[in-house]
Amino acid sequence: MTEVFKTVDELSDGYWKLIDVRFSLQDPKAGKTAYENGHIAGAVHWDLEKDLSDMDSKNGRHPMPSRENLTELFRRSGLMLDDRILIYDNGGEPFAARAWWLLRYGGFRQVYILKEGYKGLVRAGYPLQTEAAAPERSEVKPDWQGQLYASREDVRKVVEGSGEGILLDARAAERYAGKHEPLDPVAGHIPGARNFDWSRLVSGGQFNTGEEIVRAIREVVASDEPVTVYCGSGVTAAPLNAMLAHIGQENLRLYVGSYSDWVSDPDAPVETGE
Missing domain, CATH: 3.40.250.10 (Rhodanese-like domain)
Known part of the structure; x- marks a missing residue:
């Protein structure tokens, strides 16, 4: 931890x-x-x-x-x-x-x-x-500490099944599902990614590290899963990455380019829905 x-x-x-x-x-x-x-x-x-x-x-x-x-x-x-x-x-x-x-x-x-x-x-x-x-x-x-960083190619390997672990999307559920996309040219999420809205971590204007947040995260991510976190531009993924580190997630990476980098490749696959 x-x-x-x-x-x-x-x-x-x-x-x-x-x-x-x-x-x-x-x-x-x-x-x-x-x-x-x-x-x-x-x-x-x-x-x-x-x-x-x-x-x-x-x-x-x-x-x-x-x-x-x-x-x-x-x-x-x-x-x-x-x-x-x-x-x-x-x-x-x-x-x-x-x-x-x-x-x-x-x-x-x-x-x-x-x-x-x-x-x-x-x-x-x-x-x-x-x-x-x-x-x-x-x-x-x-x-x-290069092991903390994930490139687009690293993420592609996870999508294709040749890279370990799971992808975790830190954006709001509507953006993840592709129902609403105010910033990027393609709506949806990286194939196979799970979703946990980073804003759920905030209570009363500060980060809540209490047991209820830990339980909520653990409903989405197991403690022993390798996790690569992304968001829209790599900014709001950072607090979710930090919270995972705080609660003991060991194999943890940040896709700094995030969804905006992923969809800059016109051939990159995208999923919609929950």
């Missing part, structure tokens, strides 16, 4: 590296503006589209950044592999989980998502600042 989520009450004394990843899919500038208006003292800002995605890539709507770009991001943020790293968004959002996954992919060993998000730290009295944090640059060498 990998501890993924922390509450404010669980933050023990000692030094944490802080990362602010507040963002809005409706207004991509909103996260940076919020950071400039006030953030937890010492927190660096990572932007979903500028830092946590390669928007020049054609592999989906929020494609995987290159290892070179991730290394530069880690270094300019002053990170080392053994640092205790706490990531926050506004709570109950997918952005901290996206950063968490990329850090785990880079081999960072103590990375956590704050359940209550930014407001929880403010309520707890953590000091704020408006000037951008300027950490001392590191020369960290990531310890890449």
Whole structure:
């Protein structure tokens, strides 16, 4: 079992590296503006589209950044592999989980998502600042965990039966079934995928890790099944991936390109219905 989520009450004394990843899919500038208006003292800002995605890539709507770009991001943020790293968004959002996954992919060993998000730290009295944090640059060498990443070809092997495990679609049930598709050119899901809407993980503006959520997930995925999680663009799959890791799923991958990458291939098969 990998501890993924922390509450404010669980933050023990000692030094944490802080990362602010507040963002809005409706207004991509909103996260940076919020950071400039006030953030937890010492927190660096990572932007979903500028830092946590390669928007020049054609592999989906929020494609995987290159290892070179991730290394530069880690270094300019002053990170080392053994640092205790706490990531926050506004709570109950997918952005901290996206950063968490990329850090785990880079081999960072103590990375956590704050359940209550930014407001929880403010309520707890953590000091704020408006000037951008300027950490001392590191020369960290990531310890890449390639087994956490699934490419389109890896997913194709699962679909064809030559790859192990199951696919888990984190989108809403209507999009999974192909009844409603607001973003991608083809409605439906990757053949054989099961469905668990990531938003079911959120209660009261934060992630719920209680027994009822564990039971709900276990009705869809067995604890010993290898799982590859995807969504529309690889963002909302990240919190479902994080929750699975938190409850002990060991053989776990994220298809970062997700459905938007899958249907960019005109020959890729798609299923509809439940």
